[in-house]
Amino acid sequence: xxxxxxxxxxxxxxxxxxxxxxxxxxxxxxxxxxxxxxxxxxxxxxxxxxxxxxxxxxxxxxxxxxxxxxxxxxxxxxxxxxxxxxxxxxxxxxxxxxxxxxxxxxxxxxxxxxxxxxxxxxxxxxxxxxxxxxxxxxxxxxxxxxxxxxxxxxxxxxxxx
Numbered sequence: 190x191x192x193x194x195x196x197x198x199x200x201x202x203x204x205x206x207x208x209x210x211x212x213x214x215x216x217x218x219x220x221x222x223x224x225x226x227x228x229x230x231x232x233x234x235x236x237x238x239x240x241x242x243x244x245x246x247x248x249x250x251x252x253x254x255x256x257x258x259x260x261x262x263x264x265x266x267x268x269x270x271x272x273x274x275x276x277x278x279x280x281x282x283x284x285x286x287x288x289x290x291x292x293x294x295x296x297x298x299x300x301x302x303x304x305x306x307x308x309x310x311x312x313x314x315x316x317x318x319x320x321x322x323x324x325x326x327x328x329x330x331x332x333x334x335x336x337x338x339x340x341x342x343x344x345x346x347x348x349x350x
Contacts, residue, residue, distance in 0.1 A: 194238045205238035246301045247336040250326040253315035257284040261310045271305040281325040281337045284314040293341040302335045 195204040214221040257280070265276040282295050306312060306329055313328045322340040326333060 250315040255316040284316040297340040
């Protein structure tokens with residue numbers, strides 16, 4: 190696990206994140222055992238940025254209000270040939286209606302990636318409104334690739350901050 194808390198000059202928390210990683214046998218496309226040199230590293234104790242109940246996976250969109258089809262580009266890929274995490278967030282923000290997107294700014298998101306996606310493929314990004322934001326599901330050929338929630342504020346509010 191890698192966990193992050195980002196603070197501003199005054200010590201106020203402005204971002205937090207957690208991610209889980211594993212070692213992949215690239216030839217077999219399967220998880221591999223952690224190398225001994227990594228498994229013996231002592232990790233210092235520190236406060237967790239999220240409570241356990243904050244890391245729940247968002248539900249899958251079943252009542253889609255909006256759907257966008259996006260082509261995965263080479264520019265979307267990381268060094269391993271997978272769509273970069275940030276692209277999933279961009280795709281989610283693209284899936285809300287243009288009028289909403291122009292009047293609001295996404296201030297927070299939760300992203301849970303289920304499966305990798307590469308080039309060249311099409312993904313369906315479905316969106317449904319929820320209190321305080323949107324629920325998104327990214328799929329390829331019906332298979333769920335990622336689930337997201339996004340939280341938005343009116344553009345004028347974001348400019349005031």
